[in-house]
Amino acid sequence: MGERKEKAAQTEAALKDAARRQFAERGYLNTKITDITAAAGRAAGTFYQHFASKEDLLQALLADMHGQAGSAFDGDDRPVHDLTDPTQLREHLAVAWGVMRDNRPVMIALFESALADGPGSGALWNRLTADTSMLRAHLEYLRERGQALPGEPALIAAAMGAMLSMLAYALLPVTSVSTGDSGSGYTDMQILDTVSSLLLHGLAGPAGSEPCGAGQSVP
Amino acid sequence: MGERKEKAAQTEAALKDAARRQFAERGYLNTKITDITAAAGRAAGTFYQHFASKEDLLQALLADMHGQAGSAFDGDDRPVHDLTDPTQLREHLAVAWGVMRDNRPVMIALFESALADGPGSGALWNRLTADTSMLRAHLEYLRERGQALPGEPALIAAAMGAMLSMLAYALLPVTSVSTGDSGSGYTDMQILDTVSSLLLHGLAGPAGSEPCGAGQSVP
DNA sequence: GTCTATATACAGATAGAC
DNA sequence: GTCTATCTGTATATAGAC
Numbered sequence: 001m002g003e004r005k006e007k008a009a010q011t012e013a014a015l016k017d018a019a020r021r022q023f024a025e026r027g028y029l030n031t032k033i034t035d036i037t038a039a040a041g042r043a044a045g046t047f048y049q050h051f052a053s054k055e056d057l058l059q060a061l062l063a064d065m066h067g068q069a070g071s072a073f074d075g076d077d078r079p080v081h082d083l084t085d086p087t088q089l090r091e092h093l094a095v096a097w098g099v100m101r102d103n104r105p106v107m108i109a110l111f112e113s114a115l116a117d118g119p120g121s122g123a124l125w126n127r128l129t130a131d132t133s134m135l136r137a138h139l140e141y142l143r144e145r146g147q148a149l150p151g152e153p154a155l156i157a158a159a160m161g162a163m164l165s166m167l168a169y170a171l172l173p174v175t176s177v178s179t180g181d182s183g184s185g186y187t188d189m190q191i192l193d194t195v196s197s198l199l200l201h202g203l204a205g206p207a208g209s210e211p212c213g214a215g216q217s218v219p
Numbered sequence: 220m221g222e223r224k225e226k227a228a229q230t231e232a233a234l235k236d237a238a239r240r241q242f243a244e245r246g247y248l249n250t251k252i253t254d255i256t257a258a259a260g261r262a263a264g265t266f267y268q269h270f271a272s273k274e275d276l277l278q279a280l281l282a283d284m285h286g287q288a289g290s291a292f293d294g295d296d297r298p299v300h301d302l303t304d305p306t307q308l309r310e311h312l313a314v315a316w317g318v319m320r321d322n323r324p325v326m327i328a329l330f331e332s333a334l335a336d337g338p339g340s341g342a343l344w345n346r347l348t349a350d351t352s353m354l355r356a357h358l359e360y361l362r363e364r365g366q367a368l369p370g371e372p373a374l375i376a377a378a379m380g381a382m383l384s385m386l387a388y389a390l391l392p393v394t395s396v397s398t399g400d401s402g403s404g405y406t407d408m409q410i411l412d413t414v415s416s417l418l419l420h421g422l423a424g425p426a427g428s429e430p431c432g433a434g435q436s437v438p
Numbered sequence: 439g440t441c442t443a444t445a446t447a448c449a450g451a452t453a454g455a456c
Numbered sequence: 457g458t459c460t461a462t463c464t465g466t467a468t469a470t471a472g473a474c
Contacts, residue, residue: 027338046441048468119243169338170341190374201423264460
């Protein structure tokens with residue numbers, strides 16, 4: 001590889017890295033091109049030698065993510081999970097949460113980008129359905145297997161994705177310190193426990209919590 | 220009331236009305252001041268005789284909303300709902316959904332505004348907790364009553380709010396036609412049924428769907 | 439390939455005429 | 457009170473020197 005190309009690769013990596021940091025800190029929409037170049041220690045004009053726009057840069061980051069850490073997505077999976085099984089549901093949510101945590105800058109950027117297109121564009125709905133396609137497949141499997149579900153698999157999947165991604169956006173801390181506690185005082189485990197439990201048995205809780213078949217136990 | 224003041228009031232109302240339409244169509248972030256004034260049939264400069272900024276206008280819309288339709292929020296409520304009761308949960312969600320539908324422009328604007336502040340600001344988390352304070356109160360009541368809950372009331376409430384508000388943003392149609400079917404082919408009823416059911420009994424469904432107390436029924 | 443300097447575009451906000 | 461015209465600030469993107 002020529003020296004010029006090597007330097008270019010270094011710069012490109014520095015820009016991407018700076019972008020990730022800026023997105024995580026200030027958000028995608030608030031981050032200006034000059035914020036990225038400044039954080040990368042490069043001149044403003046240099047940016048356009050590597051990316052056509054901020055949107056283009058985001059696509060590059062997305063490609064990187066799918067390239068390397070895609071393992072977490074595909075590697076784990078059996079063809080289908082039984083999401084009514086506590087362990088499997090919890091595991092599935094934990095993987096999703098981990099992916100969001102490990103790629104927080106990109107998640108933030110995609111979220112903000114979709115939202116900036118406005119509600120009429122349907123961009124957010126598209127993102128939601130795309131990100132929950134795997135979930136939908138598992139639910140469709142359950143349905144074919146005869147499991148009674150609360151509704152359309154696609155809609156349930158979207159609802160679950162909405163809950164998870166918005167909580168991730170709101171709760172995942174800026175600094176990905178290894179401890180795993182979030183900005184608002186909730187730990188990852190606490191969040192996952194709550195969401196898993198809520199999605200598994202709802203507010204009413206598991207069947208065993210009240211005497212079986214009892215309509216109402218008066219104090 | 221003087222004639223000038225009357226004209227001013229008319230203009231102000233026209234601006235607010237145009238803003239609501241624009242927010243619903245293009246989203247809050249994409250709407251420029253000139254979009255509003257143009258839609259209202261007024262000159263650009265006129266805007267600043269009535270509002271200091273777009274943010275200020277949003278606050279005015281919010282105040283209007285709390286003023287008139289606040290009835291839907293306060294009027295209905297007994298001190299607490301038992302959210303583990305199917306009817307009461309469904310009713311609570313239906314009211315929330317209706318408020319979001321009836322005030323879609325403001326909801327959209329608040330959502331986008333909070334998101335534009337970036338993830339570090341905590342604006343979205345604040346919005347989420349504020350909008351679900353009533354829900355949280357109901358959950359705390361249940362907890363004190365001895366009900367087993369999936370986790371912290373505040374966290375559960377936020378999770379529910381996240382699901383509902385994001386679905387509303389993504390699914391509520393641009394044109395608030397009276398029929399009540401959403402842009403992506405789901406009806407309001409379908410969405411409410413699904414969400415209610417999911418939040419009440421989770422993916423596993425009500426206790427009665429499987430033989431009571433059966434760990435696993437092998438085919 | 440990277441830098442400095444600058445051109446372009448546009449949204450926010452103001453000033454003065456009517 | 458409203459309008460037209462304009463000023464200001466800022467972000468994107470390009471041009472030419474090194």
